[in-house]
Amino acid sequence: MKKIIENDSHLLKEVSKELVNILKEKNVDEDIIFDIHVAFEEALRNAMIHGNRNEPDKKVTIEIEIKENLVVICVEDEGEGFDAGKLPDPTLDENLLKESGRGVYLINHLMDEAIYESGGKKVVMTKFLDKKHL
Amino acid sequence: MQINSEKKNDISIIRVSGNVDIQTSPDMKKYLDKEITGENNKIVIDLKDVDYVDSSGLATLVEVLKSLRAVSGKLKLTNLSPKVKGLFEITKLNNLFDIYGDEEEALNSFE
Numbered sequence: 228m229k230k231i232i233e234n235d236s237h238l239l240k241e242v243s244k245e246l247v248n249i250l251k252e253k254n255v256d257e258d259i260i261f262d263i264h265v266a267f268e269e270a271l272r273n274a275m276i277h278g279n280r281n282e283p284d285k286k287v288t289i290e291i292e293i294k295e296n297l298v299v300i301c302v303e304d305e306g307e308g309f310d311a312g313k314l315p316d317p318t319l320d321e322n323l324l325k326e327s328g329r330g331v332y333l334i335n336h337l338m339d340e341a342i343y344e345s346g347g348k349k350v351v352m353t354k355f356l357d358k359k360h361l
Numbered sequence: 362m363q364i365n366s367e368k369k370n371d372i373s374i375i376r377v378s379g380n381v382d383i384q385t386s387p388d389m390k391k392y393l394d395k396e397i398t399g400e401n402n403k404i405v406i407d408l409k410d411v412d413y414v415d416s417s418g419l420a421t422l423v424e425v426l427k428s429l430r431a432v433s434g435k436l437k438l439t440n441l442s443p444k445v446k447g448l449f450e451i452t453k454l455n456n457l458f459d460i461y462g463d464e465e466e467a468l469n470s471f472e
Contacts, residue, residue, distance in 0.1 A: 236383065236384075239383070240384065258444060261413070261444045264413065265413075265414075265415055265448070268382070268383070268415055269415060269416055272383055272415075272416075272417075317452060317453075318452060318453035323423075323453060323454065323456065323457045324423060324426075324427060324457070325423075326420040326423050326424055327416075327420060329416040329419055329420070329452050330416045332451075332452065333415075333416055333448065333451065333452070336451045337451070
């Protein structure tokens, strides 16, 4: 499935609901769906707000491939990218009271793999769909 | 998302249901800001009927905690679902917030 959507945060919920429904139809475990749901919305939010800087003329490209026991989700924005390796660790004591900076951290911990490509403009997230990988 | 509140002695119990996310957390923030009325506010947020939280929701709870701390108030969270609690653990926010199993336990913790 490939979709190119407007940079409108209202569409974020629409596309994530679509993915959640597909996973439910495939009887994927609810805990795994929860992790994918959160990570996908965080990636979309990052793309729209931080990548595309809320600019309405920019787009977000989403590609989702569901294989037998895993889902691969790509989210790409049209922004300037970022270095995921240079983000501050939100779990350090000095960062716990900060109000931002947890989105990428959640993606990295909820998915089995998250790779940032094209200078950080694209994230490729993979999650196994069977419980033995939890 | 729906929010209702109840006052028990000097403690406000805020019961939230639905999603606490990018769309709903601004409303939750507005609601909670109204509850922070002065010094020493005591607030319990019951998340029993919340089954989805994202980083915006977590950020809003951090904001509320900071607002309360600024007026020497106290915030307790209760009834987190295992998955929501998992998000607090991943982000280590469980080290920042006082989290209790149920409302009674949270209320008793003020004594």
